[in-house]
Amino acid sequence: MVQSLSYAPLVSRAVIALGGADWRDYLHNLISQNVETLAVDEIRFGALLTPQGKVLYDLFLIGREDGCWLDVAAEHRDVILQRLMIYRLRAKVTIAPDEAEVAVLFGQGEAPGEGWLADPRLPELGWRGYSLPAPLGAAEGDEADYAAFARSLGVPGPADWGIEQTYPIEANFDLLNGIDFKKGCFVGQETTSRMKRRGTVKTRFLPIAFEGEAPAPGAEVLAGDLRAGAVLSGADGLAMASLRLDRIEGADLTVDGRPVRVVRPGWFERALNP
Structure with missing residues (x-):
């Protein structure tokens, strides 16, 4: 078990930005998570499913002043963008890739400073951050460390x-x-x-x-x-x-x-x- 906070960039994740007058209603009707009540700087976990109800892509939903971010698997971002465009129809929604970088803080330690968002799945998983530097004193980790940490808590991931x-x-x-x-x-x-x-x-x-x-x-x-x-x-x-x-x-x-x-x-x- 990790005994201090570790910082790990998640290069396997990427961000999609949504905005426009209809972004909230549009997304609410697509994914498994409630979008209508999402607040600014709130993070939620959910998925885009097939019509038959199987997981297509997991996602984290982050409330923004002018819309939201979707934290998704980097290797599937282009495909997810295409699928979101198909569902857009006449909705007034902007959908575009964003350059924000995803990182996590995990292990044993006090809550970090502003900008870090507690993982909505399980408090023990730590925090997710977007284009944030490593907090002072955090150990350097990597994706393998984080995957092992999540597995030790019994939390599955996209590879599963x-x-x-x-x-x-x-x-x-x-x-x-x-x-x-x-x-x-x-x-x-x-x-x-x-x-x-x-x-x-x-x-x-x-x-x-x-x-x-x-x-x-x-x-x-x-x-x-x-x-x-x-x-x-x-x-x-x-x-x-x-x-x-x-x-x-x-x-x-x-x-x-x-x-x-x-x-x-x-x-x-x-x-x-x-």
Whole structure:
């Protein structure tokens, strides 16, 4: 566990700026997060889904005086821009790439100064900042450090849910403040709301612990002879996995013949059993 605040630029992330008279209504009808109530300098987590309800792209939404920023995966920014343009129709909205640089502060330490925004998913994840220098005294980190830190907290990332592969509830978006179920319609809302309402979520992302190096992504998690899930991203000793909740309870789990155990983060248990 990191014992002091670390600063890491996230070159894997990029920013899109939205503005214009209709930006709020336009975006509110597209993404899983509430945009109507977003305040200036507030950050929220959400996703753009397929019409069938699977995760296309995760995003962080940052309120600005004249619109908002979307913090998205850098490798998909151009595609996201194109998709946003398709949905724009006659709405009075400006959509353009922005040069703001994304960074994170994470670990153990006091809240940083002005401009840093507490991660809306989980307080323990730290803060996100945009074109901000490292605070005095912060250790130098990198994306791998941050990914390992998030994984240690049991929080999945884009490498785990992919594109058009996962329902957001399976990736715990509902437990990490990524879906507003009271906001009304958005793309993919019908499937998402039905899964939540019927309580039919059989699969969740959870960490698994083991000895040695991480199994390859896609390796089967077995409960005896039954498939109980699959490995997602990971590193030595710990990986994220997509797991069948009805098959892991009390079971002896293996991956490639090696024993593994499920790690249930405290936030996960509290969110499921408030």
